[in-house]
Amino acid sequence: MTVHATPRPAIAARRFTLATDLDGTFLGGSEEERKTLYDWIEANRDTVGLIFVTGRDPEFIMEMCREQGLPWPEYVVGDVGTTIAHVRDDGHVEPIPALEADIAERWGDKGNAVRATLDGISGLTLQPTPFRYRVSYDLTPNAYDATAEVLVEELGLDWLISDNRYFDVLPKGVSKGPSIKRLIAHLGIPETRVLCAGDTMNDLSMLISGLPAVAVGNSEAPLKQRLYGRDTVYHATGFGAAGILEAINALDLHDAPTHAAVPASNLALKGA
Known part of the structure; x- marks a missing residue:
């Protein structure tokens, strides 16, 4: 399977690159709105770059593309920012060592220490996926x-609560942003x-x-409360894909x- 079937200009040479969260954002909105966004991206791949920036792990992301017909991204920032990777033509995700070395050093192989420390803490249920640089x-x-x-x-690590249902432990100073x-x-x-798009607290560092x-x-x-007054952030009325x-x-x-x-209150951001 070849996922990037046609030659394209380098992503830096394209007019626009979308860096988007998945759940609730790129995957949000009605079926018609998602189809409109996805079809537009596919029709404009020479001028539109696509990067997924998500809490999901790379295998899940690629499975979504294969099974649900999402446009394939060219790059992935996954695992809440702890994975930075290129998507190869065969659909496999290949971490970029030069960009991940600092993340690995900040993590310091503390996974076992985190699991032992938080074992038995009320309200937390360990996710079974063996992430590399997060728990x-x-x-x-x-x-x-x-x-x-x-x-x-x-x-010496960071924690992040998002959507009031996920608790992530991350290397110090590492997140989507x-x-x-x-x-x-x-x-x-x-x-x-570039346009960064998101909908939950684990998108905050990217949006600011x-x-x-x-x-x-x-x-x-x-x-929304944390983003109030930020002049680089557009507050959409449309949900998910429509908001993008x-x-x-x-x-x-x-x-x-x-x-x-476009709501009149947002027009001041035009050209930001």
């Missing part, structure tokens, strides 16, 4: 013991040609990174299908 839990809000946060900090900026710099993509960004209309309330298209048009990043009227 992740399902979180039960009404049973959660916030002592977990202190314990993680004592290990720093990793997407590192990848964009490595590829030579002008920052003004200074890159052009959109919080789609279905974003969780805590994220809305922002592309509002910020003049590319000619794209129009799905929703």
